[in-house]
Amino acid sequence: MSATVASRRPGRSSRRRARTGADARLVVQAWFGTRLVILVVAAWVMLRDHRSASGVFGNWDVAHYLGIAANGYAEANSIAFFPGWPLLVRLVSSTGVPPLGAAIALALAASGLATAALYRLGGAPAAIAWLLAPTAVFTVVPYTEAVFCAAAFWAWERASAKQWGAAAVLAAVAASVRVSGVFLIAALAVLALTQAGAPRVRGRRLLWLAVPVSVVAAYLGYLYVITGSWTAWLDAQEAGWARGFAWPWESLRHTLSVLEPGAYADHPEWHWVFLAEIISMAVGLVVTLVCLVRRRWGEATWVGLQVVAFGTSYWFMSVNRAVLLWFPLWTELGRIPASRGRLPAWRAVLIGVLVLAALAVQAVWSWLFFTGRWAS
Template sequence: MSAAGGDDGGAGVVRGRIAGPVPDALPAEVSLAGSPTEPLAAVRARRVPAWPVLGRVLLPAGLFLGVRLVGIVVLAMVATRQGTRLGEELGSWDGQWFLGLAQGGGYDGVPAALSDAYGRRSGETPLAFFPGYPVTVAVVRFLTGLPVLPAALVATTLAGIVAAHGVAKLGELVPGGSRHVGLVLVVLFAGMPMAVVFSMAYSEALFCAAAAWSLVFLLRRQWIAAGLAATAAGLVRPTAAALVAAVGLAALVAVGTRRDGWRPWLGGPLAAAGLLAYLGYVATRTGSLTGWFALQQRGWDSRFDGGRATTSFAVTALADGRSVMEVATVGILLGALTLLAVSVAQAVRGRMPWPLVVYAAAVVVMDVGSNGLMGSKARLLVPAFTLLLPVALGLARRRPGTRVSVLVAVVLVSGWFGAYALAGWPHAI
């Protein structure tokens, strides 16, 4: 695996400018682009002012927050029309479980009113939810003194900002990438069909933050950091299995080609530590090595069936067109499969780092290949954000007017779809 955007090996003069930072060891006088010599202090004084640099750093966060603000406004309008309140919607469905876990007492202190999809509840039922996000919410609540729902929304927002910066960096590191591609990718990421969860008491934002930076570190061949970020993701969602596959396979290739010394030997196995740790904890609580999977099947009828349930759902939804949500969900699934095929083709041609494709493919397989609530299929595709890279690369090459028009349309459609799925659709997301 090659590390896109790696170190150039030192500063040099390229087309009349310094291609790298000004080292401290420069002589007292230097020459830039044929200009008269000048003291080193004057060269340093001509560096980019702080405010443009600060704006550049904050831009991914600003774009992410702007897109999510549009989504919140649309959600508030739809919720009012449906006779509900915005706060109720932002903490609904699985959010109730996460808030219950974050209130204190851990898995044994969750409010008794919460139950599984069948209205049942046992002492093991809360173990179906991974601890990373509730713990984060509890920490924010402790530090700020906020009630649990506002603390959860703050945690989600901060995680989304971290994710946005990681996504922007991925857009720079891929072949043909640039800062511009990264910013387009941030808008697409924040405007995914079910990006409404980036504004809810849900764990997707925190998971995407850890996943994005794990992939960034992986492309840079920073094996330990990639493994640690994947470990953190493994404490947030089971989707971390996709990161384990990407980091683990990349580490195997590095070991097989004798690259980067001992680091891939440690970074690869480290990626699985968080996920295995929680699955092991549930195994000790339930007395079964497959305890977590059994909880999912008993409580939410969720298991891997190779895609049979998803295929049946898609055929039925397209045949009778019972609802906008179901037809749109099928369209989103087909779109994800199409983007995956495009990504695979680009990886074969060397235009896309293959670990990013492995990660996205694993997320798609886990989503399409499982049964359970079909209304959650679009939400479960949110972590597959690397599928958006070909779109971002293509849009970045278009004229500004075309690019802006497409992105505005994406943001508006995303805002409507998320609001409809949350406030208008009667089943879980």
């Protein structure tokens, strides 16, 4: 009997390795395929409208990031953007690479790293679901989403593996890139306290988080030195992007006003983009509740704090982009297609249809950004 069992083990091990290799190849293919769709849309817009690469990839906040990389915080309200991403772009472009090209290359590379982290956290389905996200264009253009997700996802993966030193350094990178790093620190603190271990061990985990906290504190201190105000970042957000405080019901009412007939008739795409913002908020609430039910306190903190922040702003804005940061959403979605053996034909067809639909929505969202329309 023991000989029979022993003889079977290599076969099972080989099949497991083959399945893992096939999953990894599928994720790599999904990364290339989704990046290709987005870049094809960009090329199509450039050819159709006779626009340059900077005119297609340089819309909206890209101009702010590249401006900070070149000139520092010289423009009004530019302090609303954390310095990590512009500094990284400046570092790479100092080698002679054009800043826009350097930023796109960095975003592409970072999206690959984020995909790898999600693969570790939730398997191939989770990583592929993230790659198919409607707003994935923001992981290709020079925005902070790709590099933040790469640092934050790997920080969570390392913390989950109880490698808190590495997690702290990665969280510090994330915190240098965007204010969402504050929510990541809070979520990691909850994870540190709820992860198994003696009180002394939990205390050491929390001490590691002083590393990313110091990054946020350093930036706030810098803003105080140049402005004389501890609320300079919040003031810039309110002055430049109407992100002042509002009660949740007021925020919802302001968002719904965009959907009223005749509202913003000169920007017809605003109606369905802001409708998507409401849907994204609902998704965030559902994910938070699911994490609470599953007693995944850290993940619930991570998504829940962002939902609260967006829900107390003037209106729901940029939630569609923030969905990219919610790794618990993608790991939960990754559970849906999971099954052993071959998929039934109807299920395989359904997944294929959903993938094609996701790519179509992704292409439309890319078209919004590349043509300079509001894309969240």
